Amino acid sequence: MHCDALVIGGGLAGCATACYLAEAGLSVVLLERGEINRGASGQNAGSLHFQLEHRLIHHADALGEELQHYVALTRVAIDHWRNIESELGSELELAMHGGLMLAETDDEIALLERKAGIERGQGLEVELLDADETRARAPYLSPQVRGALYCPHEGHCNPRLLTPAYARKAARLGAEIVTHCTVGETRRQGGQWQVRGEDSRGTRREWRASVLVNAAGAWTMDIGRMANLHLPVFPIGLLMNATERAAPFIHHLIQHVGRRLSMKQVDDGNVLIGGGWSARLPQQLGQWGAGRAAIDMTALRNNLRTALAVAPGIEPLKILRSWTGITGITPDQLPLIGAVSRAPGYFVAAGGSGFTYGPTYARLLSELITRGEPSHSLAPYSPDRFAHMNMFMG
Numbered sequence: 001m002h003c004d005a006l007v008i009g010g011g012l013a014g015c016a017t018a019c020y021l022a023e024a025g026l027s028v029v030l031l032e033r034g035e036i037n038r039g040a041s042g043q044n045a046g047s048l049h050f051q052l053e054h055r056l057i058h059h060a061d062a063l064g065e066e067l068q069h070y071v072a073l074t075r076v077a078i079d080h081w082r083n084i085e086s087e088l089g090s091e092l093e094l095a096m097h098g099g100l101m102l103a104e105t106d107d108e109i110a111l112l113e114r115k116a117g118i119e120r121g122q123g124l125e126v127e128l129l130d131a132d133e134t135r136a137r138a139p140y141l142s143p144q145v146r147g148a149l150y151c152p153h154e155g156h157c158n159p160r161l162l163t164p165a166y167a168r169k170a171a172r173l174g175a176e177i178v179t180h181c182t183v184g185e186t187r188r189q190g191g192q193w194q195v196r197g198e199d200s201r202g203t204r205r206e207w208r209a210s211v212l213v214n215a216a217g218a219w220t221m222d223i224g225r226m227a228n229l230h231l232p233v234f235p236i237g238l239l240m241n242a243t244e245r246a247a248p249f250i251h252h253l254i255q256h257v258g259r260r261l262s263m264k265q266v267d268d269g270n271v272l273i274g275g276g277w278s279a280r281l282p283q284q285l286g287q288w289g290a291g292r293a294a295i296d297m298t299a300l301r302n303n304l305r306t307a308l309a310v311a312p313g314i315e316p317l318k319i320l321r322s323w324t325g326i327t328g329i330t331p332d333q334l335p336l337i338g339a340v341s342r343a344p345g346y347f348v349a350a351g352g353s354g355f356t357y358g359p360t361y362a363r364l365l366s367e368l369i370t371r372g373e374p375s376h377s378l379a380p381y382s383p384d385r386f387a388h389m390n391m392f393m394g
């Protein structure tokens with residue numbers, strides 16, 4: 001079967017890219033080995049963290065100019081989120097009431113000040129609050145909190161709703177969404193990408209297209225290998241927790257500049273607690289397996305202890321559920337978005353804070369594919385920054 005573009009992966013990156021490509025008039029087929037949104041895109045915390053995160057700010061020196069570009073891209077993502085419900089014609093439980101990044105020590109306050117300088121330099125609205133101002137906005141926080149950086153655009157969205165909304169719109173625009181189809185082979189022949197997939201009964205199908213988008217999340221590297229490419233996206237397991245419901249009392253996204261913590265209260269009243277605590281990846285014969293990551297009880301305890309230390313107001317709430325998800329990270333922590341020059345027609349959309357930025361990455365990538373140039377540069381995220389890894393790959 002022929003189409004213009006084949007997309008591998010039915011997470012947010014794949015469904016949103018398929019949607020924008022179909023909107024631009026391309027015939028699109030999306031291949032997903034399970035169900036849509038069963039990977040990281042449906043398991044994540046749903047935070048829209050527009051402030052530079054803990055993991056990035058601690059590597060600010062190494063990242064240099066890239067960090068400024070990232071903040072500039074954040075402003076594009078904020079505008080995108082403000083219109084996303086009308087764009088998709090779906091209610092997504094989107095809340096953008098602002099977020100607080102907390103600090104408890106002098107060093108952390110200094111880090112917030114430095115961060116605010118980088119963010120303001122790129123036009124991102126942030127406000128430095130002292131201890132009293134922080135607690136006036138969030139009275140459930142500990143007196144140990146010495147201050148916070150407030151960004152009025154931060155918030156959250158329901159991850160169970162966003163990707164299916166993109167998939168539905170893509171289908172309405174004519175994209176074919178093929179689920180339960182595991183891609184096992186991709187190769188270039190006669191100027192086209194030839195992709196083979198197999199369903200759970202072992203039936204094989206084959207597609208050809210001039211454009212191939214690898215949007216396989218934590219499995220981007222495996223799909224890359226099929227085309228003789230090293231695409232350095234490494235799987236990591238992460239933990240999330242949800243409390244029982246409570247009357248609304250947390251109105252912001254809460255993060256911490258020095259500790260792993262993200263916390264928010266969703267529409268149903270549950271408080272979601274995460275922030276980058278690890279879960280154990282499944283292993284098979286020294287390889288990362290495809291199953292679920294296991295909960296690491298030490299990480300779970302430490303995650304909840306951190307939340308309690310910072311926000312004692314959550315103490316009466318019982319934990320209802322803890323779960324894990326697997327996402328991908330690159331060696332420099334920046335996303336991997338764009339064309340692979342040595343493989344004509346091959347594009348990647350992976351890595352980064354892929355829920356916050358996923359819609360924007362997908363839109364910009366589709367512009368790159370259909371117009372040759374995105375409306376906002378993706379240059380710092382180009383897979384070609386790792387071209388040296390492929391120079392011996394033939």
Ligand SMILES: Cc1cc2nc3c(=O)[nH]c(=O)nc-3n(C[C@H](O)[C@H](O)[C@H](O)COP(=O)(O)OP(=O)(O)OC[C@H]3O[C@@H](n4cnc5c(N)ncnc54)[C@H](O)[C@@H]3O)c2cc1C
Nearest residue numbers: 009011012013033039040041044047183217325354355356
């Ligand atoms: C617990 C957790 C919390 C997170 N919290 C946040 C957050 O608050 N904010 C934020 O911005 N980001 C967050 N993230 C990161 C974010 O979820 C991911 O960056 C994003 O969802 C990645 O989307 P994706 O489409 O690239 O990957 P996925 O959603 O994982 O989709 C990849 C898809 O590819 C499919 N696939 C793989 N191999 C094949 C194959 N051979 N054939 C066919 N299909 C294949 C998989 O089945 C999967 O459905 C979190 C991640 C986790 C795990």
